[in-house]
Amino acid sequence: MNPFFFRSHAHAHSHSHSRHHGSKHAHHAYPDTSDSLQTPVPRRPSIQIDNPSPSKPVPMASSLSTSAVPTIVSYNTPPATPPLAKDEEPTGIAWCTARARIPTPDGSEYFLHIYENSKDKKEHLAFVFGDAIRSKSLDKVRWNETEMDRIKRGAYTGRLRNTDSSSLGTEFTTASTETTGSTASLIPLVRIHSECFTGEIGHSARCDCGEQLDEAIRLMKAEGSGVVVYLRQEGRGIGLAEKLRAYNLQDLGYDTVMANLMLDRGADERTYDVAQAILEDLGLNQIRLLTNNPDKIEQIEKDSQIRVVERVPMMPKSWEAIELGREMEFEVKEGAVENKVVKGKELDRYLKVKVERMRHMISIPSNMSI
Ligand SMILES: Nc1nc2c(ncn2[C@@H]2O[C@H](COP(=O)(O)OP(=O)(O)OP(=O)(O)O)[C@@H](O)[C@H]2O)c(=O)[nH]1
Numbered sequence: 331m332n333p334f335f336f337r338s339h340a341h342a343h344s345h346s347h348s349r350h351h352g353s354k355h356a357h358h359a360y361p362d363t364s365d366s367l368q369t370p371v372p373r374r375p376s377i378q379i380d381n382p383s384p385s386k387p388v389p390m391a392s393s394l395s396t397s398a399v400p401t402i403v404s405y406n407t408p409p410a411t412p413p414l415a416k417d418e419e420p421t422g423i424a425w426c427t428a429r430a431r432i433p434t435p436d437g438s439e440y441f442l443h444i445y446e447n448s449k450d451k452k453e454h455l456a457f458v459f460g461d462a463i464r465s466k467s468l469d470k471v472r473w474n475e476t477e478m479d480r481i482k483r484g485a486y487t488g489r490l491r492n493t494d495s496s497s498l499g500t501e502f503t504t505a506s507t508e509t510t511g512s513t514a515s516l517i518p519l520v521r522i523h524s525e526c527f528t529g530e531i532g533h534s535a536r537c538d539c540g541e542q543l544d545e546a547i548r549l550m551k552a553e554g555s556g557v558v559v560y561l562r563q564e565g566r567g568i569g570l571a572e573k574l575r576a577y578n579l580q581d582l583g584y585d586t587v588m589a590n591l592m593l594d595r596g597a598d599e600r601t602y603d604v605a606q607a608i609l610e611d612l613g614l615n616q617i618r619l620l621t622n623n624p625d626k627i628e629q630i631e632k633d634s635q636i637r638v639v640e641r642v643p644m645m646p647k648s649w650e651a652i653e654l655g656r657e658m659e660f661e662v663k664e665g666a667v668e669n670k671v672v673k674g675k676e677l678d679r680y681l682k683v684k685v686e687r688m689r690h691m692i693s694i695p696s697n698m699s700i
Contacts, residue, residue: 423448423607425467426456429484438551441484443468445611447604452562456608457547460555461487463518467611517639519556520617521546522605522626524563527570535672536577537680538646545644546620557612559605566590567599585683598688602629609636618642622690645692646681648673652695675700 424447433439443456443465456465469485480486523546529539543558550556565573572593579589587597609617609630618640619627627638648671651660660673678700684690 420467422467422611424454424604424611426465426611427468427483429458429465429468431489432457434551436551440547440550443484443612445604445608447607449601449604454562454604454608455560456612457550457558457560458612459550459553459557460518462555463557463612463614465611466613516553516555517616517618518614519546519550519553519620519642520609520614521550521556521558521620522561522602522630523558524561524566524600527564528573529672535674536580536676538672538677541647541671542620542644545647549620549642557609557614559608561600561602561605563600566597567601568593568595585687586680587683587687598625602626606630606634606636610634620644622684622692624689624691641691643692646677647671648677649681649692649695649698652698653693655697 424445426443427446429441429443431439432442438459441458443458445454445456447454458465468483472479481490521542523539523543526537526539528534529537529541530543531540534540543560546556546558550558564570565576568576568590572590572595575593576586576589576595579592580586584592590597606629615635616637616639619630619638620642621627622644627641630636631638648657648660651657651673660671678698681690681692682694682700685692685694
């Protein structure tokens with residue numbers, strides 16, 4: 331355990347501004363004096379970074395005796411690439427603008443990353459499990475930035491801890507490193523998941539989107555590594571309003587493909603260039619992709635270094651149960667947020683159309699009647 335205290339301090343630069351990517355530029359001017367602190371004053375007197383890497387030496391609070399609140403001499407996220415020059419624009423299709431730790435009820439945690447991109451106005455996301463996977467664009471040192479700027483956007487290693495002055499110099503419990511387990515050398519599991527408000531939030535039994543998201547997260551927690559790229563492509567890219575219109579057509583008997591076409595939309599309007607850029611930014615050139623959709627594999631590999639070395643199928647839980655003759659035992663927890671599973675005739679019809687008309691690579695249970 332390495333408690334790592336610091337007080338925000340001036341770099342060699344004569345002034346400071348924080349830089350935001352994309353079309354938004356926010357410049358915060360701080361006093362132009364090398365003696366004054368150039369970062370906003372934190373509400374608490376100190377911030378601790380628990381560094382999970384024992385190989386990385388960090389100063390102990392007790393060894394920093396020159397002032398009551400020690401000043402760090404170097405930041406503990408070494409830049410992988412040269413700093414951005416003044417007014418340099420981010421390059422590439424997608425870049426990460428913020429990252430933060432999200433603890434989950436079972437005690438595990440992941441880092442949520444937000445991406446901006448040059449293709450659309452949406453904020454796409456990446457759920458990153460394990461400490462080994464880092465965003466290059468987030469970690470890149472920016473022009474004249476301060477350590478507090480880096481802390482605020484999440485460009486640190488280890489864990490942040492709020493401390494009060496009475497605890498300075500004492501030992502802290504090291505943040506959990508359970509999720510950085512022995513499987514770190516495995517080719518990471520990746521799920522490229524398209525937003526589905528109805529299936530993930532709305533308890534819908536028309537699709538298995540919520541079940542798939544939960545299952546992907548469960549597998550990544552178990553492996554201690556992995557990434558869910560969460561794309562804001564509601565309704566296979568047609569948006570929620572159009573998807574609801576499609577549902578009305580489905581209630582008249584049209585299937586999920588036909589309903590889209592009747593709205594003058596494509597059966598699937600998604601592209602995966604932003605997902606490609608996010609995976610590249612996270613340094614993932616070889617992945618094990620959780621999907622049944624061949625289109626995702628083809629598009630993610632197209633014109634890119636990324637290789638899907640393994641497809642990990644996502645068998646709907648209810649179909650798995652039917653296949654095993656355990657349908658009667660299959661329990662759907664009412665209103666369960668975690669481990670939600672879906673079943674029913676509407677789901678069966680939806681999945682069957684994906685197999686028959688959208689090339690999805692799952693077997694329809696031989697003993698199933700639709
Ligand atoms: N238009 C339309 N979209 C739907 C319908 N049901 C679900 N969706 C959307 O379909 C998308 C499902 O995305 P994913 O689960 O990532 O992908 P997939 O194509 O099913 O492929 P997998 O990786 O095998 O799950 C989400 O954007 C949902 O909002 C529907 O009936 N009509």
